[in-house]
Amino acid sequence: AKCDPRDGKPDWIHYYSTSPGPGSGALGSHPILFDDLVICITKDSGKTFALQAKTGKLVWENTLTLGIEYLGRDQDNLIIRGQFSIAAINLKTGQTAWHTKVPDNVIGRSQKIGSLIYLADIHGLTEFNASNGAIVNRIKWNSDVGQPLSFRIDKGSIYIISDNPSGGDIAVSEPINPDASTETQNLSHNLKRQWSLMRSNATIIRAPHQSLLSDHAFILSDGLLECIEISPKGQVKWRRFINAIQPAFQIIDNKLLLLTGSGQKRQAVAFDGKNGKMLWQTKVPPEANLLLKCGSIGLLHDKRTVLFAFDPTNGKRLWQRRVAYGNHTIPQWDGKEINVFQTSMGRAPWHLKIEPRTGQLIEDYDVNITNDGQNHSDGKLVGKGFYEIKFNKVEARYIRLIMKSEVNGMGWSSAAEINLGDENGENIDRSKWRAHYTNSYEPKSRMNTELKNVFDGNPSTWWHTQWIGKIPPHPHEIQLDLGNKSSFSTMRYLPAVIINNNGMISEYELYASNNPGQWGQPIAKGIMVRRLFIDKAQFFDEGVVLETRDRKGGQRNLYSYFLNGKKAIRLADNHEMISCHGKYLLALTRNKNNQEVYVVLKPEDKNYRFEIGTGIPVDRNQVIIENDILCFPSHKFIIANLAEKKFIISPTANKSQIDQHGYSVRINNDKLMKFFNGGDKGATMYFVDLKNGNINQSILEDQTDAISALSPHHIDPSPKFEKILLLRSNIGISAYSTN
Structure with a gap:
């Protein structure tokens, strides 16, 4: 202006x-x-x-x-x-x-x-x-x-x-506590604080105990990134300023990986974990913040839609894979190949085997979770909204499609277009097709919902079962006369474009015959469109556990799939999956009194079942299952030997202070520490032997600030220490060793 x-x-x-x-x-x-x-x-x-x-x-x-x-x-x-x-x-x-x-x-x-x-x-x-x-x-x-x-x-x-700071409260390479002894021993209940580093509102990343950087911790506070050596003396190994937008961190080999930026400007920046030198930076998908090391490559993912493989030595992009409308995209490294379990709104769950460096697809399996495997074919999204099912080639004049359920659990069925494909994949001619029979349509609608709409070539018109006055229940049925005997090996189904996908076919059976009075066995059956059937999926030692949910009644069931292309095995009905740990699965169900019950299952052994108990408050992120030992450390303290199916500390034991909500860390050799914030009196600490349940109690008088989680859960879900313990509070980080 x-x-x-x-x-x-x-x-x-x-x-x-x-x-x-x-x-x-x-x-x-x-x-x-x-x-x-x-x-x-x-x-x-x-x-x-x-x-x-x-x-x-x-x-x-x-x-x-x-x-x-x-x-x-x-x-x-x-x-x-x-x-x-x-x-x-x-x-x-x-x-x-x-x-x-x-x-x-x-x-x-x-x-x-x-x-x-x-x-x-x-x-x-x-x-x-x-x-x-x-x-x-x-x-x-x-x-x-x-x-x-x-x-x-x-x-x-x-x-x-x-990004090279000019100074700080503690100089780089100088010890935080120069008077501390260099000698260390395994942690016990008798602890002494060796040093503290004050950093307010800091993000603290301690490398996992099996990492090459396990004796290092990284701190981001007010744009300053520092590396601290975990030792009795402590030492700031390096520090630098970073301009991080929506930062997330990962550890890979000897590198600290910083993910920063938003949208198309998202980048991964790799620093040498021991000297802080920036090694490389590369553009990455904005949603991929999780990391899996697969041999010599790194794989970023988001558990939903995207896989991004890169070379950790130079950051070079190797390959990328994205699934449309993904619900789950979960990778696992088996030492040779990348196994990926995927589900989406567009097709049935499937299992991919991928060569790690090239991204080449080795195997691609549909995962059958419902039918008996005979003539089973789930619909695959093939373009322009069509779902395709395949079967052995047949020659017939009539087809019969029985619809047994709908994706939203409602009683109606619908279809916009139906095509049949020949052995070359081309749609056969429909000019002589006729509507032979349907058990239902809606004559009172202002729209024409007759069966002939499924072969009129107009995707805007559709057949729909009755919905005015009443909704007839499934199954529904349509029969088409092809005009003459035809050869085909695929059927393509285009759902009607209706609000909430009303009538979209879920379970189906397809028949073909030259006599509409004699149909015989189905030529194909399965799930035409599988939408949100898989609510959860997690890998265990030998495969994947799937949690399905009924869209109408909400019932949750568990299945085991063993990465072999075969049918998933039904593991448990009316169970919710909590987490997988090696060969064990923690699940939640309800007893006959409608009380929540935690149970441990084995995905490869349907006969194994160990009930933990009812009414137990649990921080699911702190559950420990390792070496056949289970521990609920967050609230009510429970230990069980899963191999022997017996409790070491029972959920029915008399309540004590250790059963209050607290913060826990693992110690090598099957030990655990649980802390309770005590304000000016210091932190109460329990030292627990997970094998026999022996408990020693002590007070950390110097720890007057409230203890909080050390690292983001995706980096170190079960913190484990051996000779130096790190505790985090809202004002910084402290190191303890055995006195």
């Missing part, structure tokens, strides 16, 4: 479109006056345009550069840094005079000084000629600078802001 400064009233207002959209990190610019033009570089549109100063009318517009920032003028040209290039735009015509590609990972603001343009990235500084865009010089940053974050040139000197 142009306004009169005397009264603030606008002389004119120009409205512009925000298309094509701003470049990432767009800064925009103040209006630039040139002769009788007003040049605008907007922050929200990515375009540059010129208006008549007197009238506000558009003179020219340039959308090629996706302008990020205005750098200055060079004669009659406007110099702009865009999303992918530096460009010169003629001020009079708006035409691009020249453009030059810029490096990736640009940092800070670029500068135009005289006839030169200076642009920096994480690797160095580039000089461009402002007259033609040619690269004049390239200066690499010195290795001792650290990771540059921004820069400024002033009076011939380059000033760099890097």
Whole structure:
């Protein structure tokens, strides 16, 4: 807008479109006056345009550069840094005079000084000629600078802001407690605090005990990332500033992996865990925050839709796989191949075997969880909304489709189109097809719901069973006359486009015959469309446990699938899966009195069952099942020997202080510590032998701040310590050793 400064009233207002959209990190610019033009570089549109100063009318517009920032003028040209290039735009015509590609990972603001343009990235500084865009010089940053974050040139000197802090409360490489002994012994109930490091509201990542970095902890607080050596003396090994957006961390080999950024700007940044040197960075899918090490490769995933494989040595993307409308995409490494169990709204659950370095599909199995395996075929989404089932080739004039259930558990059925495919996969001719029979349609609807709609070639018309007045229950049936004997080996079903997918076929049976009075056995049966049937899935030692849920009644059932392409075995009815631990499965069910009961099952042994008890409060993230020992440590303290099916500390034992809610950590050799916050009196600690249930109690007088979880659960779900114990509070981290 142009306004009169005397009264603030606008002389004119120009409205512009925000298309094509701003470049990432767009800064925009103040209006630039040139002769009788007003040049605008907007922050929200990515375009540059010129208006008549007197009238506000558009003179020219340039959308090629996706302008990020205005750098200055060079004669009659406007110099702009865009999303992918530096460009010169003629001020009079708006035409691009020249453009030059810029490096990736640009940092800070670029500068135009005289006839030169200076642009920096994480690797160095580039000089461009402002007259033609040619690269004049390239200066690499010195290795001792650290990771540059921004820069400024002033009076011939380059000033760099890097991620290398100038100091801190504790110097790098100096011990936190120089007087502590270097000798250590296994942890016991008699503990002494060796050092504390004050860091408020910090994210603390302690590498898992089996990791190459198990004697290191990483702390992110107020943009400062530090590595702490876990020892009696303690030591800040390195520290650096990071500009992390929605940060998440992972540990792989000797590297700390930082996931930062949002949307298409999400990146994985790898640091050497022992010296803090940045090794590489690469773009990753925005939703993939979980990590699985598969031999020599890393696999990022989100348990739902995406797999992203990369080389941990250099960050190079190896392959990526994404499933549409995914509910579960769960990988497992068996030492040779990646097993992936997937479910989606588009097809039945399936099991993939993938070569880890190439992503090549080795095997692809549909997982049968309901039928007996004879003529079983679940529908697969094949394009344009059609679901396809396959069967052995038949020759017949009539087909009969029986619909036994609907995806939402309702009583109706519907279909928009039905096709049959020949042995070459092509749809057979439907010009002679006729509707032979249906047990139901809706004559009172203002829409035509007759059976002939399923072969009229119009996906907007459909057949639907009765819904006005009453809803006849399943099964429903349609019969089609193909006009003459035809050969086919597939059927393709297009669901009707109706709110809530009303009538979408779930369980079905398909028959073919030359005599509509004699149908014989079905040529195919199964689940046409499987929507949200699998609520949960987790790997155990030998396969996957699946939890199915009835859409109508809500009943939950458990199945075991053994990664062999064969039918899943029904394990337990009316059970909810809590978690898998090696060869054991923790589940929840209800007894005849409708009380919740925790039970332990073995997915490979249907006869194994061990009930824990009723009315037990449990933090499911703290459950321990290892070496045939079960422990509920969070509330009511329970220990059981699962191999012998007997309790070491029973759920019916008299209640004591150890049964209160607390924080627990594992100690090597089947020991456990449980802590209770005691305020100024210090933290009460119980030292428990999981094999025999022996308990020793002591007080950590120095631990007056409330203890909280040390690492994100996905990195170290069961923290385990041997000689140095780390405890976290809201003000920092403390280290303890046996006194």
